[in-house]
Amino acid sequence: MTEMELPEKVPFDAALPLVTELMDRALLHSPEPAGGMMKHLAASRGKNFRAQLLLAAAADREGFVPRDALTAAAALEILHLATLVHDDVIDDSAVRRGRQSVQRRFGKKPAVICGDYLFCKCFLMTADLSRRYQDRFMTVARGMTRICMGELRQYEHNRDTSLSAAGYLRIIAGKTAALFSLALYAGGVLGGCAEKEIRLLARLGYYIGVIFQLEDDCMDYRSDPSTAGKNVKKDLSEGVVTLPLIFAIAKNPEIRGELRGFDLTPEERRAVAAEVCRLGGVDRTLGVAGRYYKKAVGVLGRLEDPEKRALLRPILEQVKLRRY
């Protein structure tokens, strides 16, 4: 990877473009045989919520973000990318961020290695950071372990229509929230926050991650075929049981029969999704998301640094309201 000259600190608004440039460099300078897959990944962009959160948490009282946070944010998004690539292998997903998934385009086997390669890239990018923030390594490694456990639990409960709401929240605590929590934790550490502030940030990240996932789940049930960049009724087609369905089943257990082991045509999937909405599954899920939103706002208000509160608030709103 070509080294990129980074200023010691940059204003928050200038930080995200630099992070995506760092990511591009890491991906686009990969030699073959990894190169093709990396180019494919670099060509589609996510919203980089995790990077945004890290940067906001790392900003000082004048709104400047230190250099290390840029590197960490890029590495975190690459770690996220690694989990997405493996996720798509596991869920057999054809589409990711509006393009073919790596597993569909290049095959499942290269996709497994591609994810491993991205993990390695992430470590390479953070080598220097790991050196300077040695004491934090354990927390990061634990966060990563939590993500794996969440993934395993999700797989275990694939097509499991007896999954409880509590069981589901436990899955997404690992699968999604652990990485969001890691983002804000790392931001706090790199921004030189006090231990108490770092702990609050990590908790805020956890809440935001849960909201993100619940909104995502609802989006899948409410979206129509024109929604860009998403498989329609992806969760239903892959047998992933999420909170809207769990609530719908609780209201009317007979919907289980309509699911027929998740072996449904697109038409049938649409009908089930409509039924889930009609039974209030989506609304009740948004209600749960709302409760987490209140918790998040509460923790946000307890942050000491007003600049961080000001920067994090709009990202929280964006996560909460990104639907439809």
Added chain:
Amino acid sequence: MTEMELPEKVPFDAALPLVTELMDRALLHSPEPAGGMMKHLAASRGKNFRAQLLLAAAADREGFVPRDALTAAAALEILHLATLVHDDVIDDSAVRRGRQSVQRRFGKKPAVICGDYLFCKCFLMTADLSRRYQDRFMTVARGMTRICMGELRQYEHNRDTSLSAAGYLRIIAGKTAALFSLALYAGGVLGGCAEKEIRLLARLGYYIGVIFQLEDDCMDYRSDPSTAGKNVKKDLSEGVVTLPLIFAIAKNPEIRGELRGFDLTPEERRAVAAEVCRLGGVDRTLGVAGRYYKKAVGVLGRLEDPEKRALLRPILEQVKLRRY
């Protein structure tokens, strides 16, 4: 993972049992849903060549191995295990170390996550080491990247009967030799060796890794069905082109026709393997292994510490002669 009390240093002969105990603890104390897969993995043992090499390189002049080397050796074997689990997904292998592979027993999808989980375990185990040997982090991460590149290259050249001997050696430089090299490198670092000695050790590891892989390749062609713990003619059945086949094709290109895109019955595979042997593919490969063996002996002789030479020599011989 329950912490295990380790003495500050132990005699070389006592080291490997402690390493396997450390591995067992890491694997067997994993909570569900990872627990079942971890127990399955812990129930079959490899020969732990990589751990043996690391321990030997880390031994002092009295033959004592420092505590850190025990932890590193266990983490390295767990990293190796992670690559095996993903390998079996990629190669669709049914058997590993005489038992069902994780992917066959639990499914491909959990096996992908299982590998990721083992990577995380490895980081958790080395968290403390990473702290104290910060400057080495980059080399370790680069070694891991090399392994991925080797894997990708191997996949790219699956069923490729035009693969050259040089191309093949490039594949195994990453796929196998990088991890052996990392083992001796880490041993040298943890044993407090001088930089020159560490470099020699890393090179020795590379040579031993190449020998290991070439011997493995030959074993696959020569083994008979009674050979325990191995798929018979595994490489041929999975379309993995190795040096014996490359040499046989060079001698008689018509053998390509007999391969019929590697879509062969076990009977046909046995016939092709016999033909590869008859054409001298195995003997010539053992010749190449012999040349690497000479290089290895040369580097071994240049090591400064006589105790390391004495400990490493028998492991080299074991790798060289482990066949049949």
